[in-house]
Amino acid sequence: MPEPATDRLAAPVDAVVAPVAATRPAAAVDAEPIETSPTRKLGVVGWFSILWLGGITLAAILAPWLPLPDPDRSYLEIVRIGPIQPGHFLGGDGQGRDMLSRIIWGARASLGISVAAVAIGFLVGGLFGLVAGYFRGAVDAVLTTIFNVLLSIPALVLALALVAVFASTGEDASNGRKTTVLIAALAIVTVPLIGRIARASTMAWSEREFVKAAEVLGAGHVRIMLREVLPNVLPAMVSIALLGIAIAIVAEGSLALLGVGLTEVPTWGNLIAFGRTDLARAPHIVGLSSVAIFLTVLALNYLGDVVRARFDVREGGL
Amino acid sequence: MALVRELGKRFLSLVLVLFLVTLFTSLLLSMVPGDPVDTLVPLAESEQADAIKAQVREDLDLDESLPVRYANWVSDFIMGDENGEHFGEYYRVSGSDPVSERLGDALPISLQLMVYAQVIALVVAIPLGVLTAYRAGSFFDKTSNTVAFGLLAVPNFVLGLALAYYVGVVLNWLPPSGYVPFSDDGMEHIRRMILPAGTLAAAQVAVYMRLLRSDMVATLQEDFIQMARSKGISDQRVLWRHALRPSSLTLLTVAGLNVGTLIGGAVVIEVIFSIPGMGMAISQAIFERQYVALQSFVAVLAILYVVVNFAVDVLYSIVDPRIRHARARN
Numbered sequence: 001m002p003e004p005a006t007d008r009l010a011a012p013v014d015a016v017v018a019p020v021a022a023t024r025p026a027a028a029v030d031a032e033p034i035e036t037s038p039t040r041k042l043g044v045v046g047w048f049s050i051l052w053l054g055g056i057t058l059a060a061i062l063a064p065w066l067p068l069p070d071p072d073r074s075y076l077e078i079v080r081i082g083p084i085q086p087g088h089f090l091g092g093d094g095q096g097r098d099m100l101s102r103i104i105w106g107a108r109a110s111l112g113i114s115v116a117a118v119a120i121g122f123l124v125g126g127l128f129g130l131v132a133g134y135f136r137g138a139v140d141a142v143l144t145t146i147f148n149v150l151l152s153i154p155a156l157v158l159a160l161a162l163v164a165v166f167a168s169t170g171e172d173a174s175n176g177r178k179t180t181v182l183i184a185a186l187a188i189v190t191v192p193l194i195g196r197i198a199r200a201s202t203m204a205w206s207e208r209e210f211v212k213a214a215e216v217l218g219a220g221h222v223r224i225m226l227r228e229v230l231p232n233v234l235p236a237m238v239s240i241a242l243l244g245i246a247i248a249i250v251a252e253g254s255l256a257l258l259g260v261g262l263t264e265v266p267t268w269g270n271l272i273a274f275g276r277t278d279l280a281r282a283p284h285i286v287g288l289s290s291v292a293i294f295l296t297v298l299a300l301n302y303l304g305d306v307v308r309a310r311f312d313v314r315e316g317g318l
Numbered sequence: 319m320a321l322v323r324e325l326g327k328r329f330l331s332l333v334l335v336l337f338l339v340t341l342f343t344s345l346l347l348s349m350v351p352g353d354p355v356d357t358l359v360p361l362a363e364s365e366q367a368d369a370i371k372a373q374v375r376e377d378l379d380l381d382e383s384l385p386v387r388y389a390n391w392v393s394d395f396i397m398g399d400e401n402g403e404h405f406g407e408y409y410r411v412s413g414s415d416p417v418s419e420r421l422g423d424a425l426p427i428s429l430q431l432m433v434y435a436q437v438i439a440l441v442v443a444i445p446l447g448v449l450t451a452y453r454a455g456s457f458f459d460k461t462s463n464t465v466a467f468g469l470l471a472v473p474n475f476v477l478g479l480a481l482a483y484y485v486g487v488v489l490n491w492l493p494p495s496g497y498v499p500f501s502d503d504g505m506e507h508i509r510r511m512i513l514p515a516g517t518l519a520a521a522q523v524a525v526y527m528r529l530l531r532s533d534m535v536a537t538l539q540e541d542f543i544q545m546a547r548s549k550g551i552s553d554q555r556v557l558w559r560h561a562l563r564p565s566s567l568t569l570l571t572v573a574g575l576n577v578g579t580l581i582g583g584a585v586v587i588e589v590i591f592s593i594p595g596m597g598m599a600i601s602q603a604i605f606e607r608q609y610v611a612l613q614s615f616v617a618v619l620a621i622l623y624v625v626v627n628f629a630v631d632v633l634y635s636i637v638d639p640r641i642r643h644a645r646a647r648n
Binding site for chain 1: 331334337338339343346347349350351467468470471472475476479482483487578579581582583585586589590591597599601603604609612616619620623624625627632
């Protein structure tokens with residue numbers, strides 16, 4: 001049977017030589033990058049992203065020292081009152097607690113949990129992926145199977161099951177314990193995501209000449225992995241890790257809506273989950289928390305794309 | 319023959335994954351810190367309570383060895399649970415329904431929601447993807463891309479709550495929550511499913527559109543498209559008949575793999591719009607600490623996901639002659 005023209009990588013070369021588009025200006029085809037992600041330049045959106053992430057991170061870290069009202073204290077005059085009140089810039093929630101303060105303290109919990117989870121996923125997944133991609137063979141088969149099993153349970157359902165089972169046994173489930181379990185559950189979800197990217201990228205890079213050269217020069221496996229391969233694999237991992245933090249923030253919100261997760265301290269997720277009952281009367285509670293999540297996720301997605309575009313990392317296996 | 323062997327290999331890995339997934343879910347109960355029976359039967363200490371707890375312990379095989387427990391769980395899970403051990407009396411979700419009945423009610427509703435969302439997403443995304451690829455670089459293309467990128471950053475629960483508020487409460491066009499079976503009132507069923515299905519579809523539209531666009535742009539540069547055009551075939555026909563099919567393979571795969579995202583999304587969306595599907599069942603089971611029920615619900619969703627992925631994979635290799643031939647050569 002005749003084989004159709006398959007090699008898509010080779011095709012654009014012909015296309016450039018003989019532009020096809022009869023109905024469109026040829027230049028439009030040539031100039032059109034196939035990938036639709038943003039350009040390599042940071043641009044206005046990029047700077048805005050960095051500014052927002054930096055600002056919210058700083059506020060989250062410095063929350064105890066900022067001149068904010070106590071996030072747990074109720075002020076009767078701002079119960080379900082919208083933004084721009086004297087002394088309470090973003091108004092109050094259903095119990096009259098200061099929204100600005102709760103959003104900043106919420107960032108502390110949400111960002112803290114997400115960053116911690118992705119950091120663990122980054123280290124564990126990165127290590128596994130590097131080892132699997134470098135040694136291949138049986139090691140690769142075992143690790144890939146583990147990744148696939150983890151990926152074969154819908155991520156949210158997996159995290160939900162883990163948190164529900166480990167963290168909600170009666171009243172003794174303390175805040176600290178819940179936080180630990182949440183971080184662990186989200187980390188488990190992140191490991192295969194980062195692991196697969198690291199593996200695919202390692203496989204591509206360890207075929208390169210400079211790696212072979214290092215081998216010939218007698219460098220050990222560990223040295224080659226850390227000094228030759230890792231620096232090249234890192235951008236792909238960072239790009240996915242940024243998306244991973246965004247995914248973790250959304251996951252925390254979803255879990256809060258499903259009734260697992262932290263309840264004693266404000267998080268972006270439980271601000272929305274609790275504010276939901278006041279949606280018709282005081283939409284700003286859900287609205288403002290949603291805006292905080294949206295801007296953060298948007299910024300992380302954008303920067304993740306910029307990193308990927310800049311280092312021209314292809315999403316192997318995704 | 320090679321295709322059969324390839325499928326056999328895939329089937330084996332499916333069995334392995336199913337085994338590990340069910341093993342994990344069947345052990346969820348033992349992961350409950352402390353004595354799971356105390357959590358399942360929250361009774362004050364008395365002789366009667368001790369008797370019930372002993373019975374539960376025996377029913378759930380908690381004193382048995384691991385392989386026996388797994389085997390019993392799986393056989394009850396597959397064959398149905400006549401004695402009501404794993405899915406029966408003590409472990410009912412919200413009083414009256416045994417788990418299997420609850421599952422029978424909830425799963426079709428969730429599947430409905432996912433199918434609606436998937437159909438909406440594809441119906442909206444395919445024309446958008448084709449058009450943006452055809453008019454690549456135009457204002458329409460750039461706007462669609464920016465909107466899609468923004469849409470990807472909106473968590474589904476945020477979009478769901480926003481729609482419930484604006485369309486449901488402020489504009490009062492559609493009911494903001496609740497579920498009506500199609501057999502009861504078809505029109506009302508559709509009215510109530512528009513918002514949840516649309517919410518679930520929104521993020522998928524962005525993903526599918528961007529995917530199809532980038533594949534289409536590549537396909538439109540290929541020789542056979544030039545050939546078709548030079549024969550004088552209209553742009554419409556070239557786009558829809560010649561370019562769409564070879565460009566839609568990635569879309570098909572991702573649409574299949576996205577079932578996982580859909581399942582996770584549906585779980586949350588159901589809670590927001592009060593639809594009595596799997597998401598409601600799960601959140602209720604968590605709220606009532608019905609871990610035996612939770613186990614079964616999680617297992618069902620995971621199995622659904624694994625099987626759909628397998629089906630997509632098989633379909634993919636049947637639909638795409640290139641993959642079939644490449645595999646045949648090896």
